[in-house]
Amino acid sequence: MECRRDLILLTICAILFFLYFNIHSLHITSTQNLASLASSRAAHEYGAANSTLGFAGIIAVSKDGSPRRDSLIHSANLTGLYVTIPHQPTWTDADVETIKSKNQSIISRGSAMAWLGHLNALKWFVESGLSSALIIEDDVDWDIHLRHHQVPLVASAFRNLLNTTLANTNDPYATLRHHSNSQTFWGDLTQWELIYLGHCGDYFDMKFWPELPHQKFMDESLLPLEQMHVETEEFLRDVGLKNKQRMVHKSKNPLCSFAYGVTRASAMRILAEFSTEEENHGTWAYDVRLLEACRDLGYKCWTSTPELFHHMDEHSSEITEVNGKPLFPLKDKTDGVNTPNIGCGARSEGFKTEDPQVVEYIKHMAAEPGLCLMNTLKIEGGKTISSLG
Numbered sequence: 001m002e003c004r005r006d007l008i009l010l011t012i013c014a015i016l017f018f019l020y021f022n023i024h025s026l027h028i029t030s031t032q033n034l035a036s037l038a039s040s041r042a043a044h045e046y047g048a049a050n051s052t053l054g055f056a057g058i059i060a061v062s063k064d065g066s067p068r069r070d071s072l073i074h075s076a077n078l079t080g081l082y083v084t085i086p087h088q089p090t091w092t093d094a095d096v097e098t099i100k101s102k103n104q105s106i107i108s109r110g111s112a113m114a115w116l117g118h119l120n121a122l123k124w125f126v127e128s129g130l131s132s133a134l135i136i137e138d139d140v141d142w143d144i145h146l147r148h149h150q151v152p153l154v155a156s157a158f159r160n161l162l163n164t165t166l167a168n169t170n171d172p173y174a175t176l177r178h179h180s181n182s183q184t185f186w187g188d189l190t191q192w193e194l195i196y197l198g199h200c201g202d203y204f205d206m207k208f209w210p211e212l213p214h215q216k217f218m219d220e221s222l223l224p225l226e227q228m229h230v231e232t233e234e235f236l237r238d239v240g241l242k243n244k245q246r247m248v249h250k251s252k253n254p255l256c257s258f259a260y261g262v263t264r265a266s267a268m269r270i271l272a273e274f275s276t277e278e279e280n281h282g283t284w285a286y287d288v289r290l291l292e293a294c295r296d297l298g299y300k301c302w303t304s305t306p307e308l309f310h311h312m313d314e315h316s317s318e319i320t321e322v323n324g325k326p327l328f329p330l331k332d333k334t335d336g337v338n339t340p341n342i343g344c345g346a347r348s349e350g351f352k353t354e355d356p357q358v359v360e361y362i363k364h365m366a367a368e369p370g371l372c373l374m375n376t377l378k379i380e381g382g383k384t385i386s387s388l389g
């Protein structure tokens with residue numbers, strides 16, 4: 001009897017503790033507790049990526065005076081990312097001509113300029129002497145959980161896949177290098193050329209699926225499937241991904257160059273081979289050329305599906321221009337979801353704040369994969385947060 005009462009007491013205590021803690025976190029009255037719990041958990045399981053996401057640098061393609069630059073810098077800082085923005089010349093007609101194929105050119109002026117921007121970033125990277133880089137466009141959004149949670153998961157799956165792929169080749173030198181100390185956060189840099197972390201879909205016929213190297217894993221920070229973009233959701237279901245599951249796989253048709261990892265060697269190869277449209281054929285855009293490199297030309301490319309970076313505004317995208325219809329028509333705007341497939345977007349309106357307390361809170365939140373109070377922050381703004389802090 002005594003014992004049973006203790007048990008009931010204990011249960012009540014447990015429930016009270018649970019409620020207390022949850023209400024606590026809902027009202028954000030104790031950001032400190034919550035954040036330390038979160039970071040210890042994330043650090044214990046994966047270890048956060050460093051401020052350049054395990055690459056030697058993050059390089060943004062952004063023209064001088066770009067209206068998107070300030071918000072890029074703000075969001076990068078908010079999520080602990082160090083982004084380098086190399087100077088970009090103002091492109092002239094003569095520069096545009098250098099991209100064009102002499103015969104059968106099909107590229108638009110805008111698309112050629114975007115292409116020049118990417119080449120400029122790659123040149124800067126090669127001259128910098130850095131060993132690897134993540135190239136990002138200046139209008140991409142990403143989840144605030146990118147550095148603490150998402151990238152460590154993706155990189156870990158990627159390293160596993162590279163290992164497995166290597167184990168299946170019979171190149172003794174590759175195996176040797178592989179066993180040496182050439183392992184980085186993104187594996188052996190001699191074994192891959194492009195890693196698509198930001199794209200607008202790497203869709204393919206399911207007949208390719210069974211033998212395509214891939215690894216699936218849980219990612220608590222992901223949007224539920226039904227809140228993904230229509231085409232993304234359909235594809236994810238086709239390959240058997242469940243709610244809160246992501247995968248890394250060998251690329252098949254990766255489209256859009258929102259964010260991609262390169263090595264020094266692959267950047268040099270891209271500069272040497274893809275500084276122009278395809279001769280006697282033409283090319284719509286730089287990202288189409290990269291897709292062809294992966295699909296047809298034997299480049300070693302890998303993709304995270306769904307993506308970690310996505311364009312904020314689809315209507316200004318060159319792909320939309322090319323196809324004449326929006327590639328990513330948004331579903332009914334789900335609360336807080338501004339960028340397709342990005343759950344807790346670092347560049348959301350709600351996070352555009354200089355209030356030190358709010359900034360501090362967002363940084364804490366970034367370490368807790370399940371936590372995104374974007375709307376609360378947006379609705380209540382700086383006014384309410386002081387009573388929360």
Ligand SMILES: *[C@@H]1O[C@H](CO)[C@@H](O)[C@H](O)[C@H]1NC(C)=O
Nearest residue numbers: 050051052054055056184185
């Ligand atoms: C992040 O890690 C990569 C790979 O180890 C390294 O090359 C890079 O310098 C690191 N970045 C920072 C800012 O420490």
Ligand SMILES: *[C@@H]1O[C@H](CO)[C@@H](O)[C@H](O)[C@H]1NC(C)=O
Nearest residue numbers: 051076077078080081082083
């Ligand atoms: C973010 O900005 C603060 C204040 O300007 C600076 O001290 C800090 O180093 C920045 N963080 C990164 C990752 O750039």
Ligand SMILES: *[C@@H]1O[C@H](CO)[C@@H](O)[C@H](O)[C@H]1NC(C)=O
Nearest residue numbers: 156159160163178179180183
């Ligand atoms: C990959 O293989 C190397 C060498 O055998 C090993 O040190 C490393 O831990 C492996 N990495 C993964 C992620 O399995």
Ligand SMILES: *[C@@H]1O[C@H](CO)[C@@H](O)[C@H](O)[C@H]1NC(C)=O
Nearest residue numbers: 102103104105279280281282
């Ligand atoms: C231009 O491209 C077309 C289509 O590939 C080809 O048939 C033709 O020979 C090319 N012309 C020249 C002058 O190279």
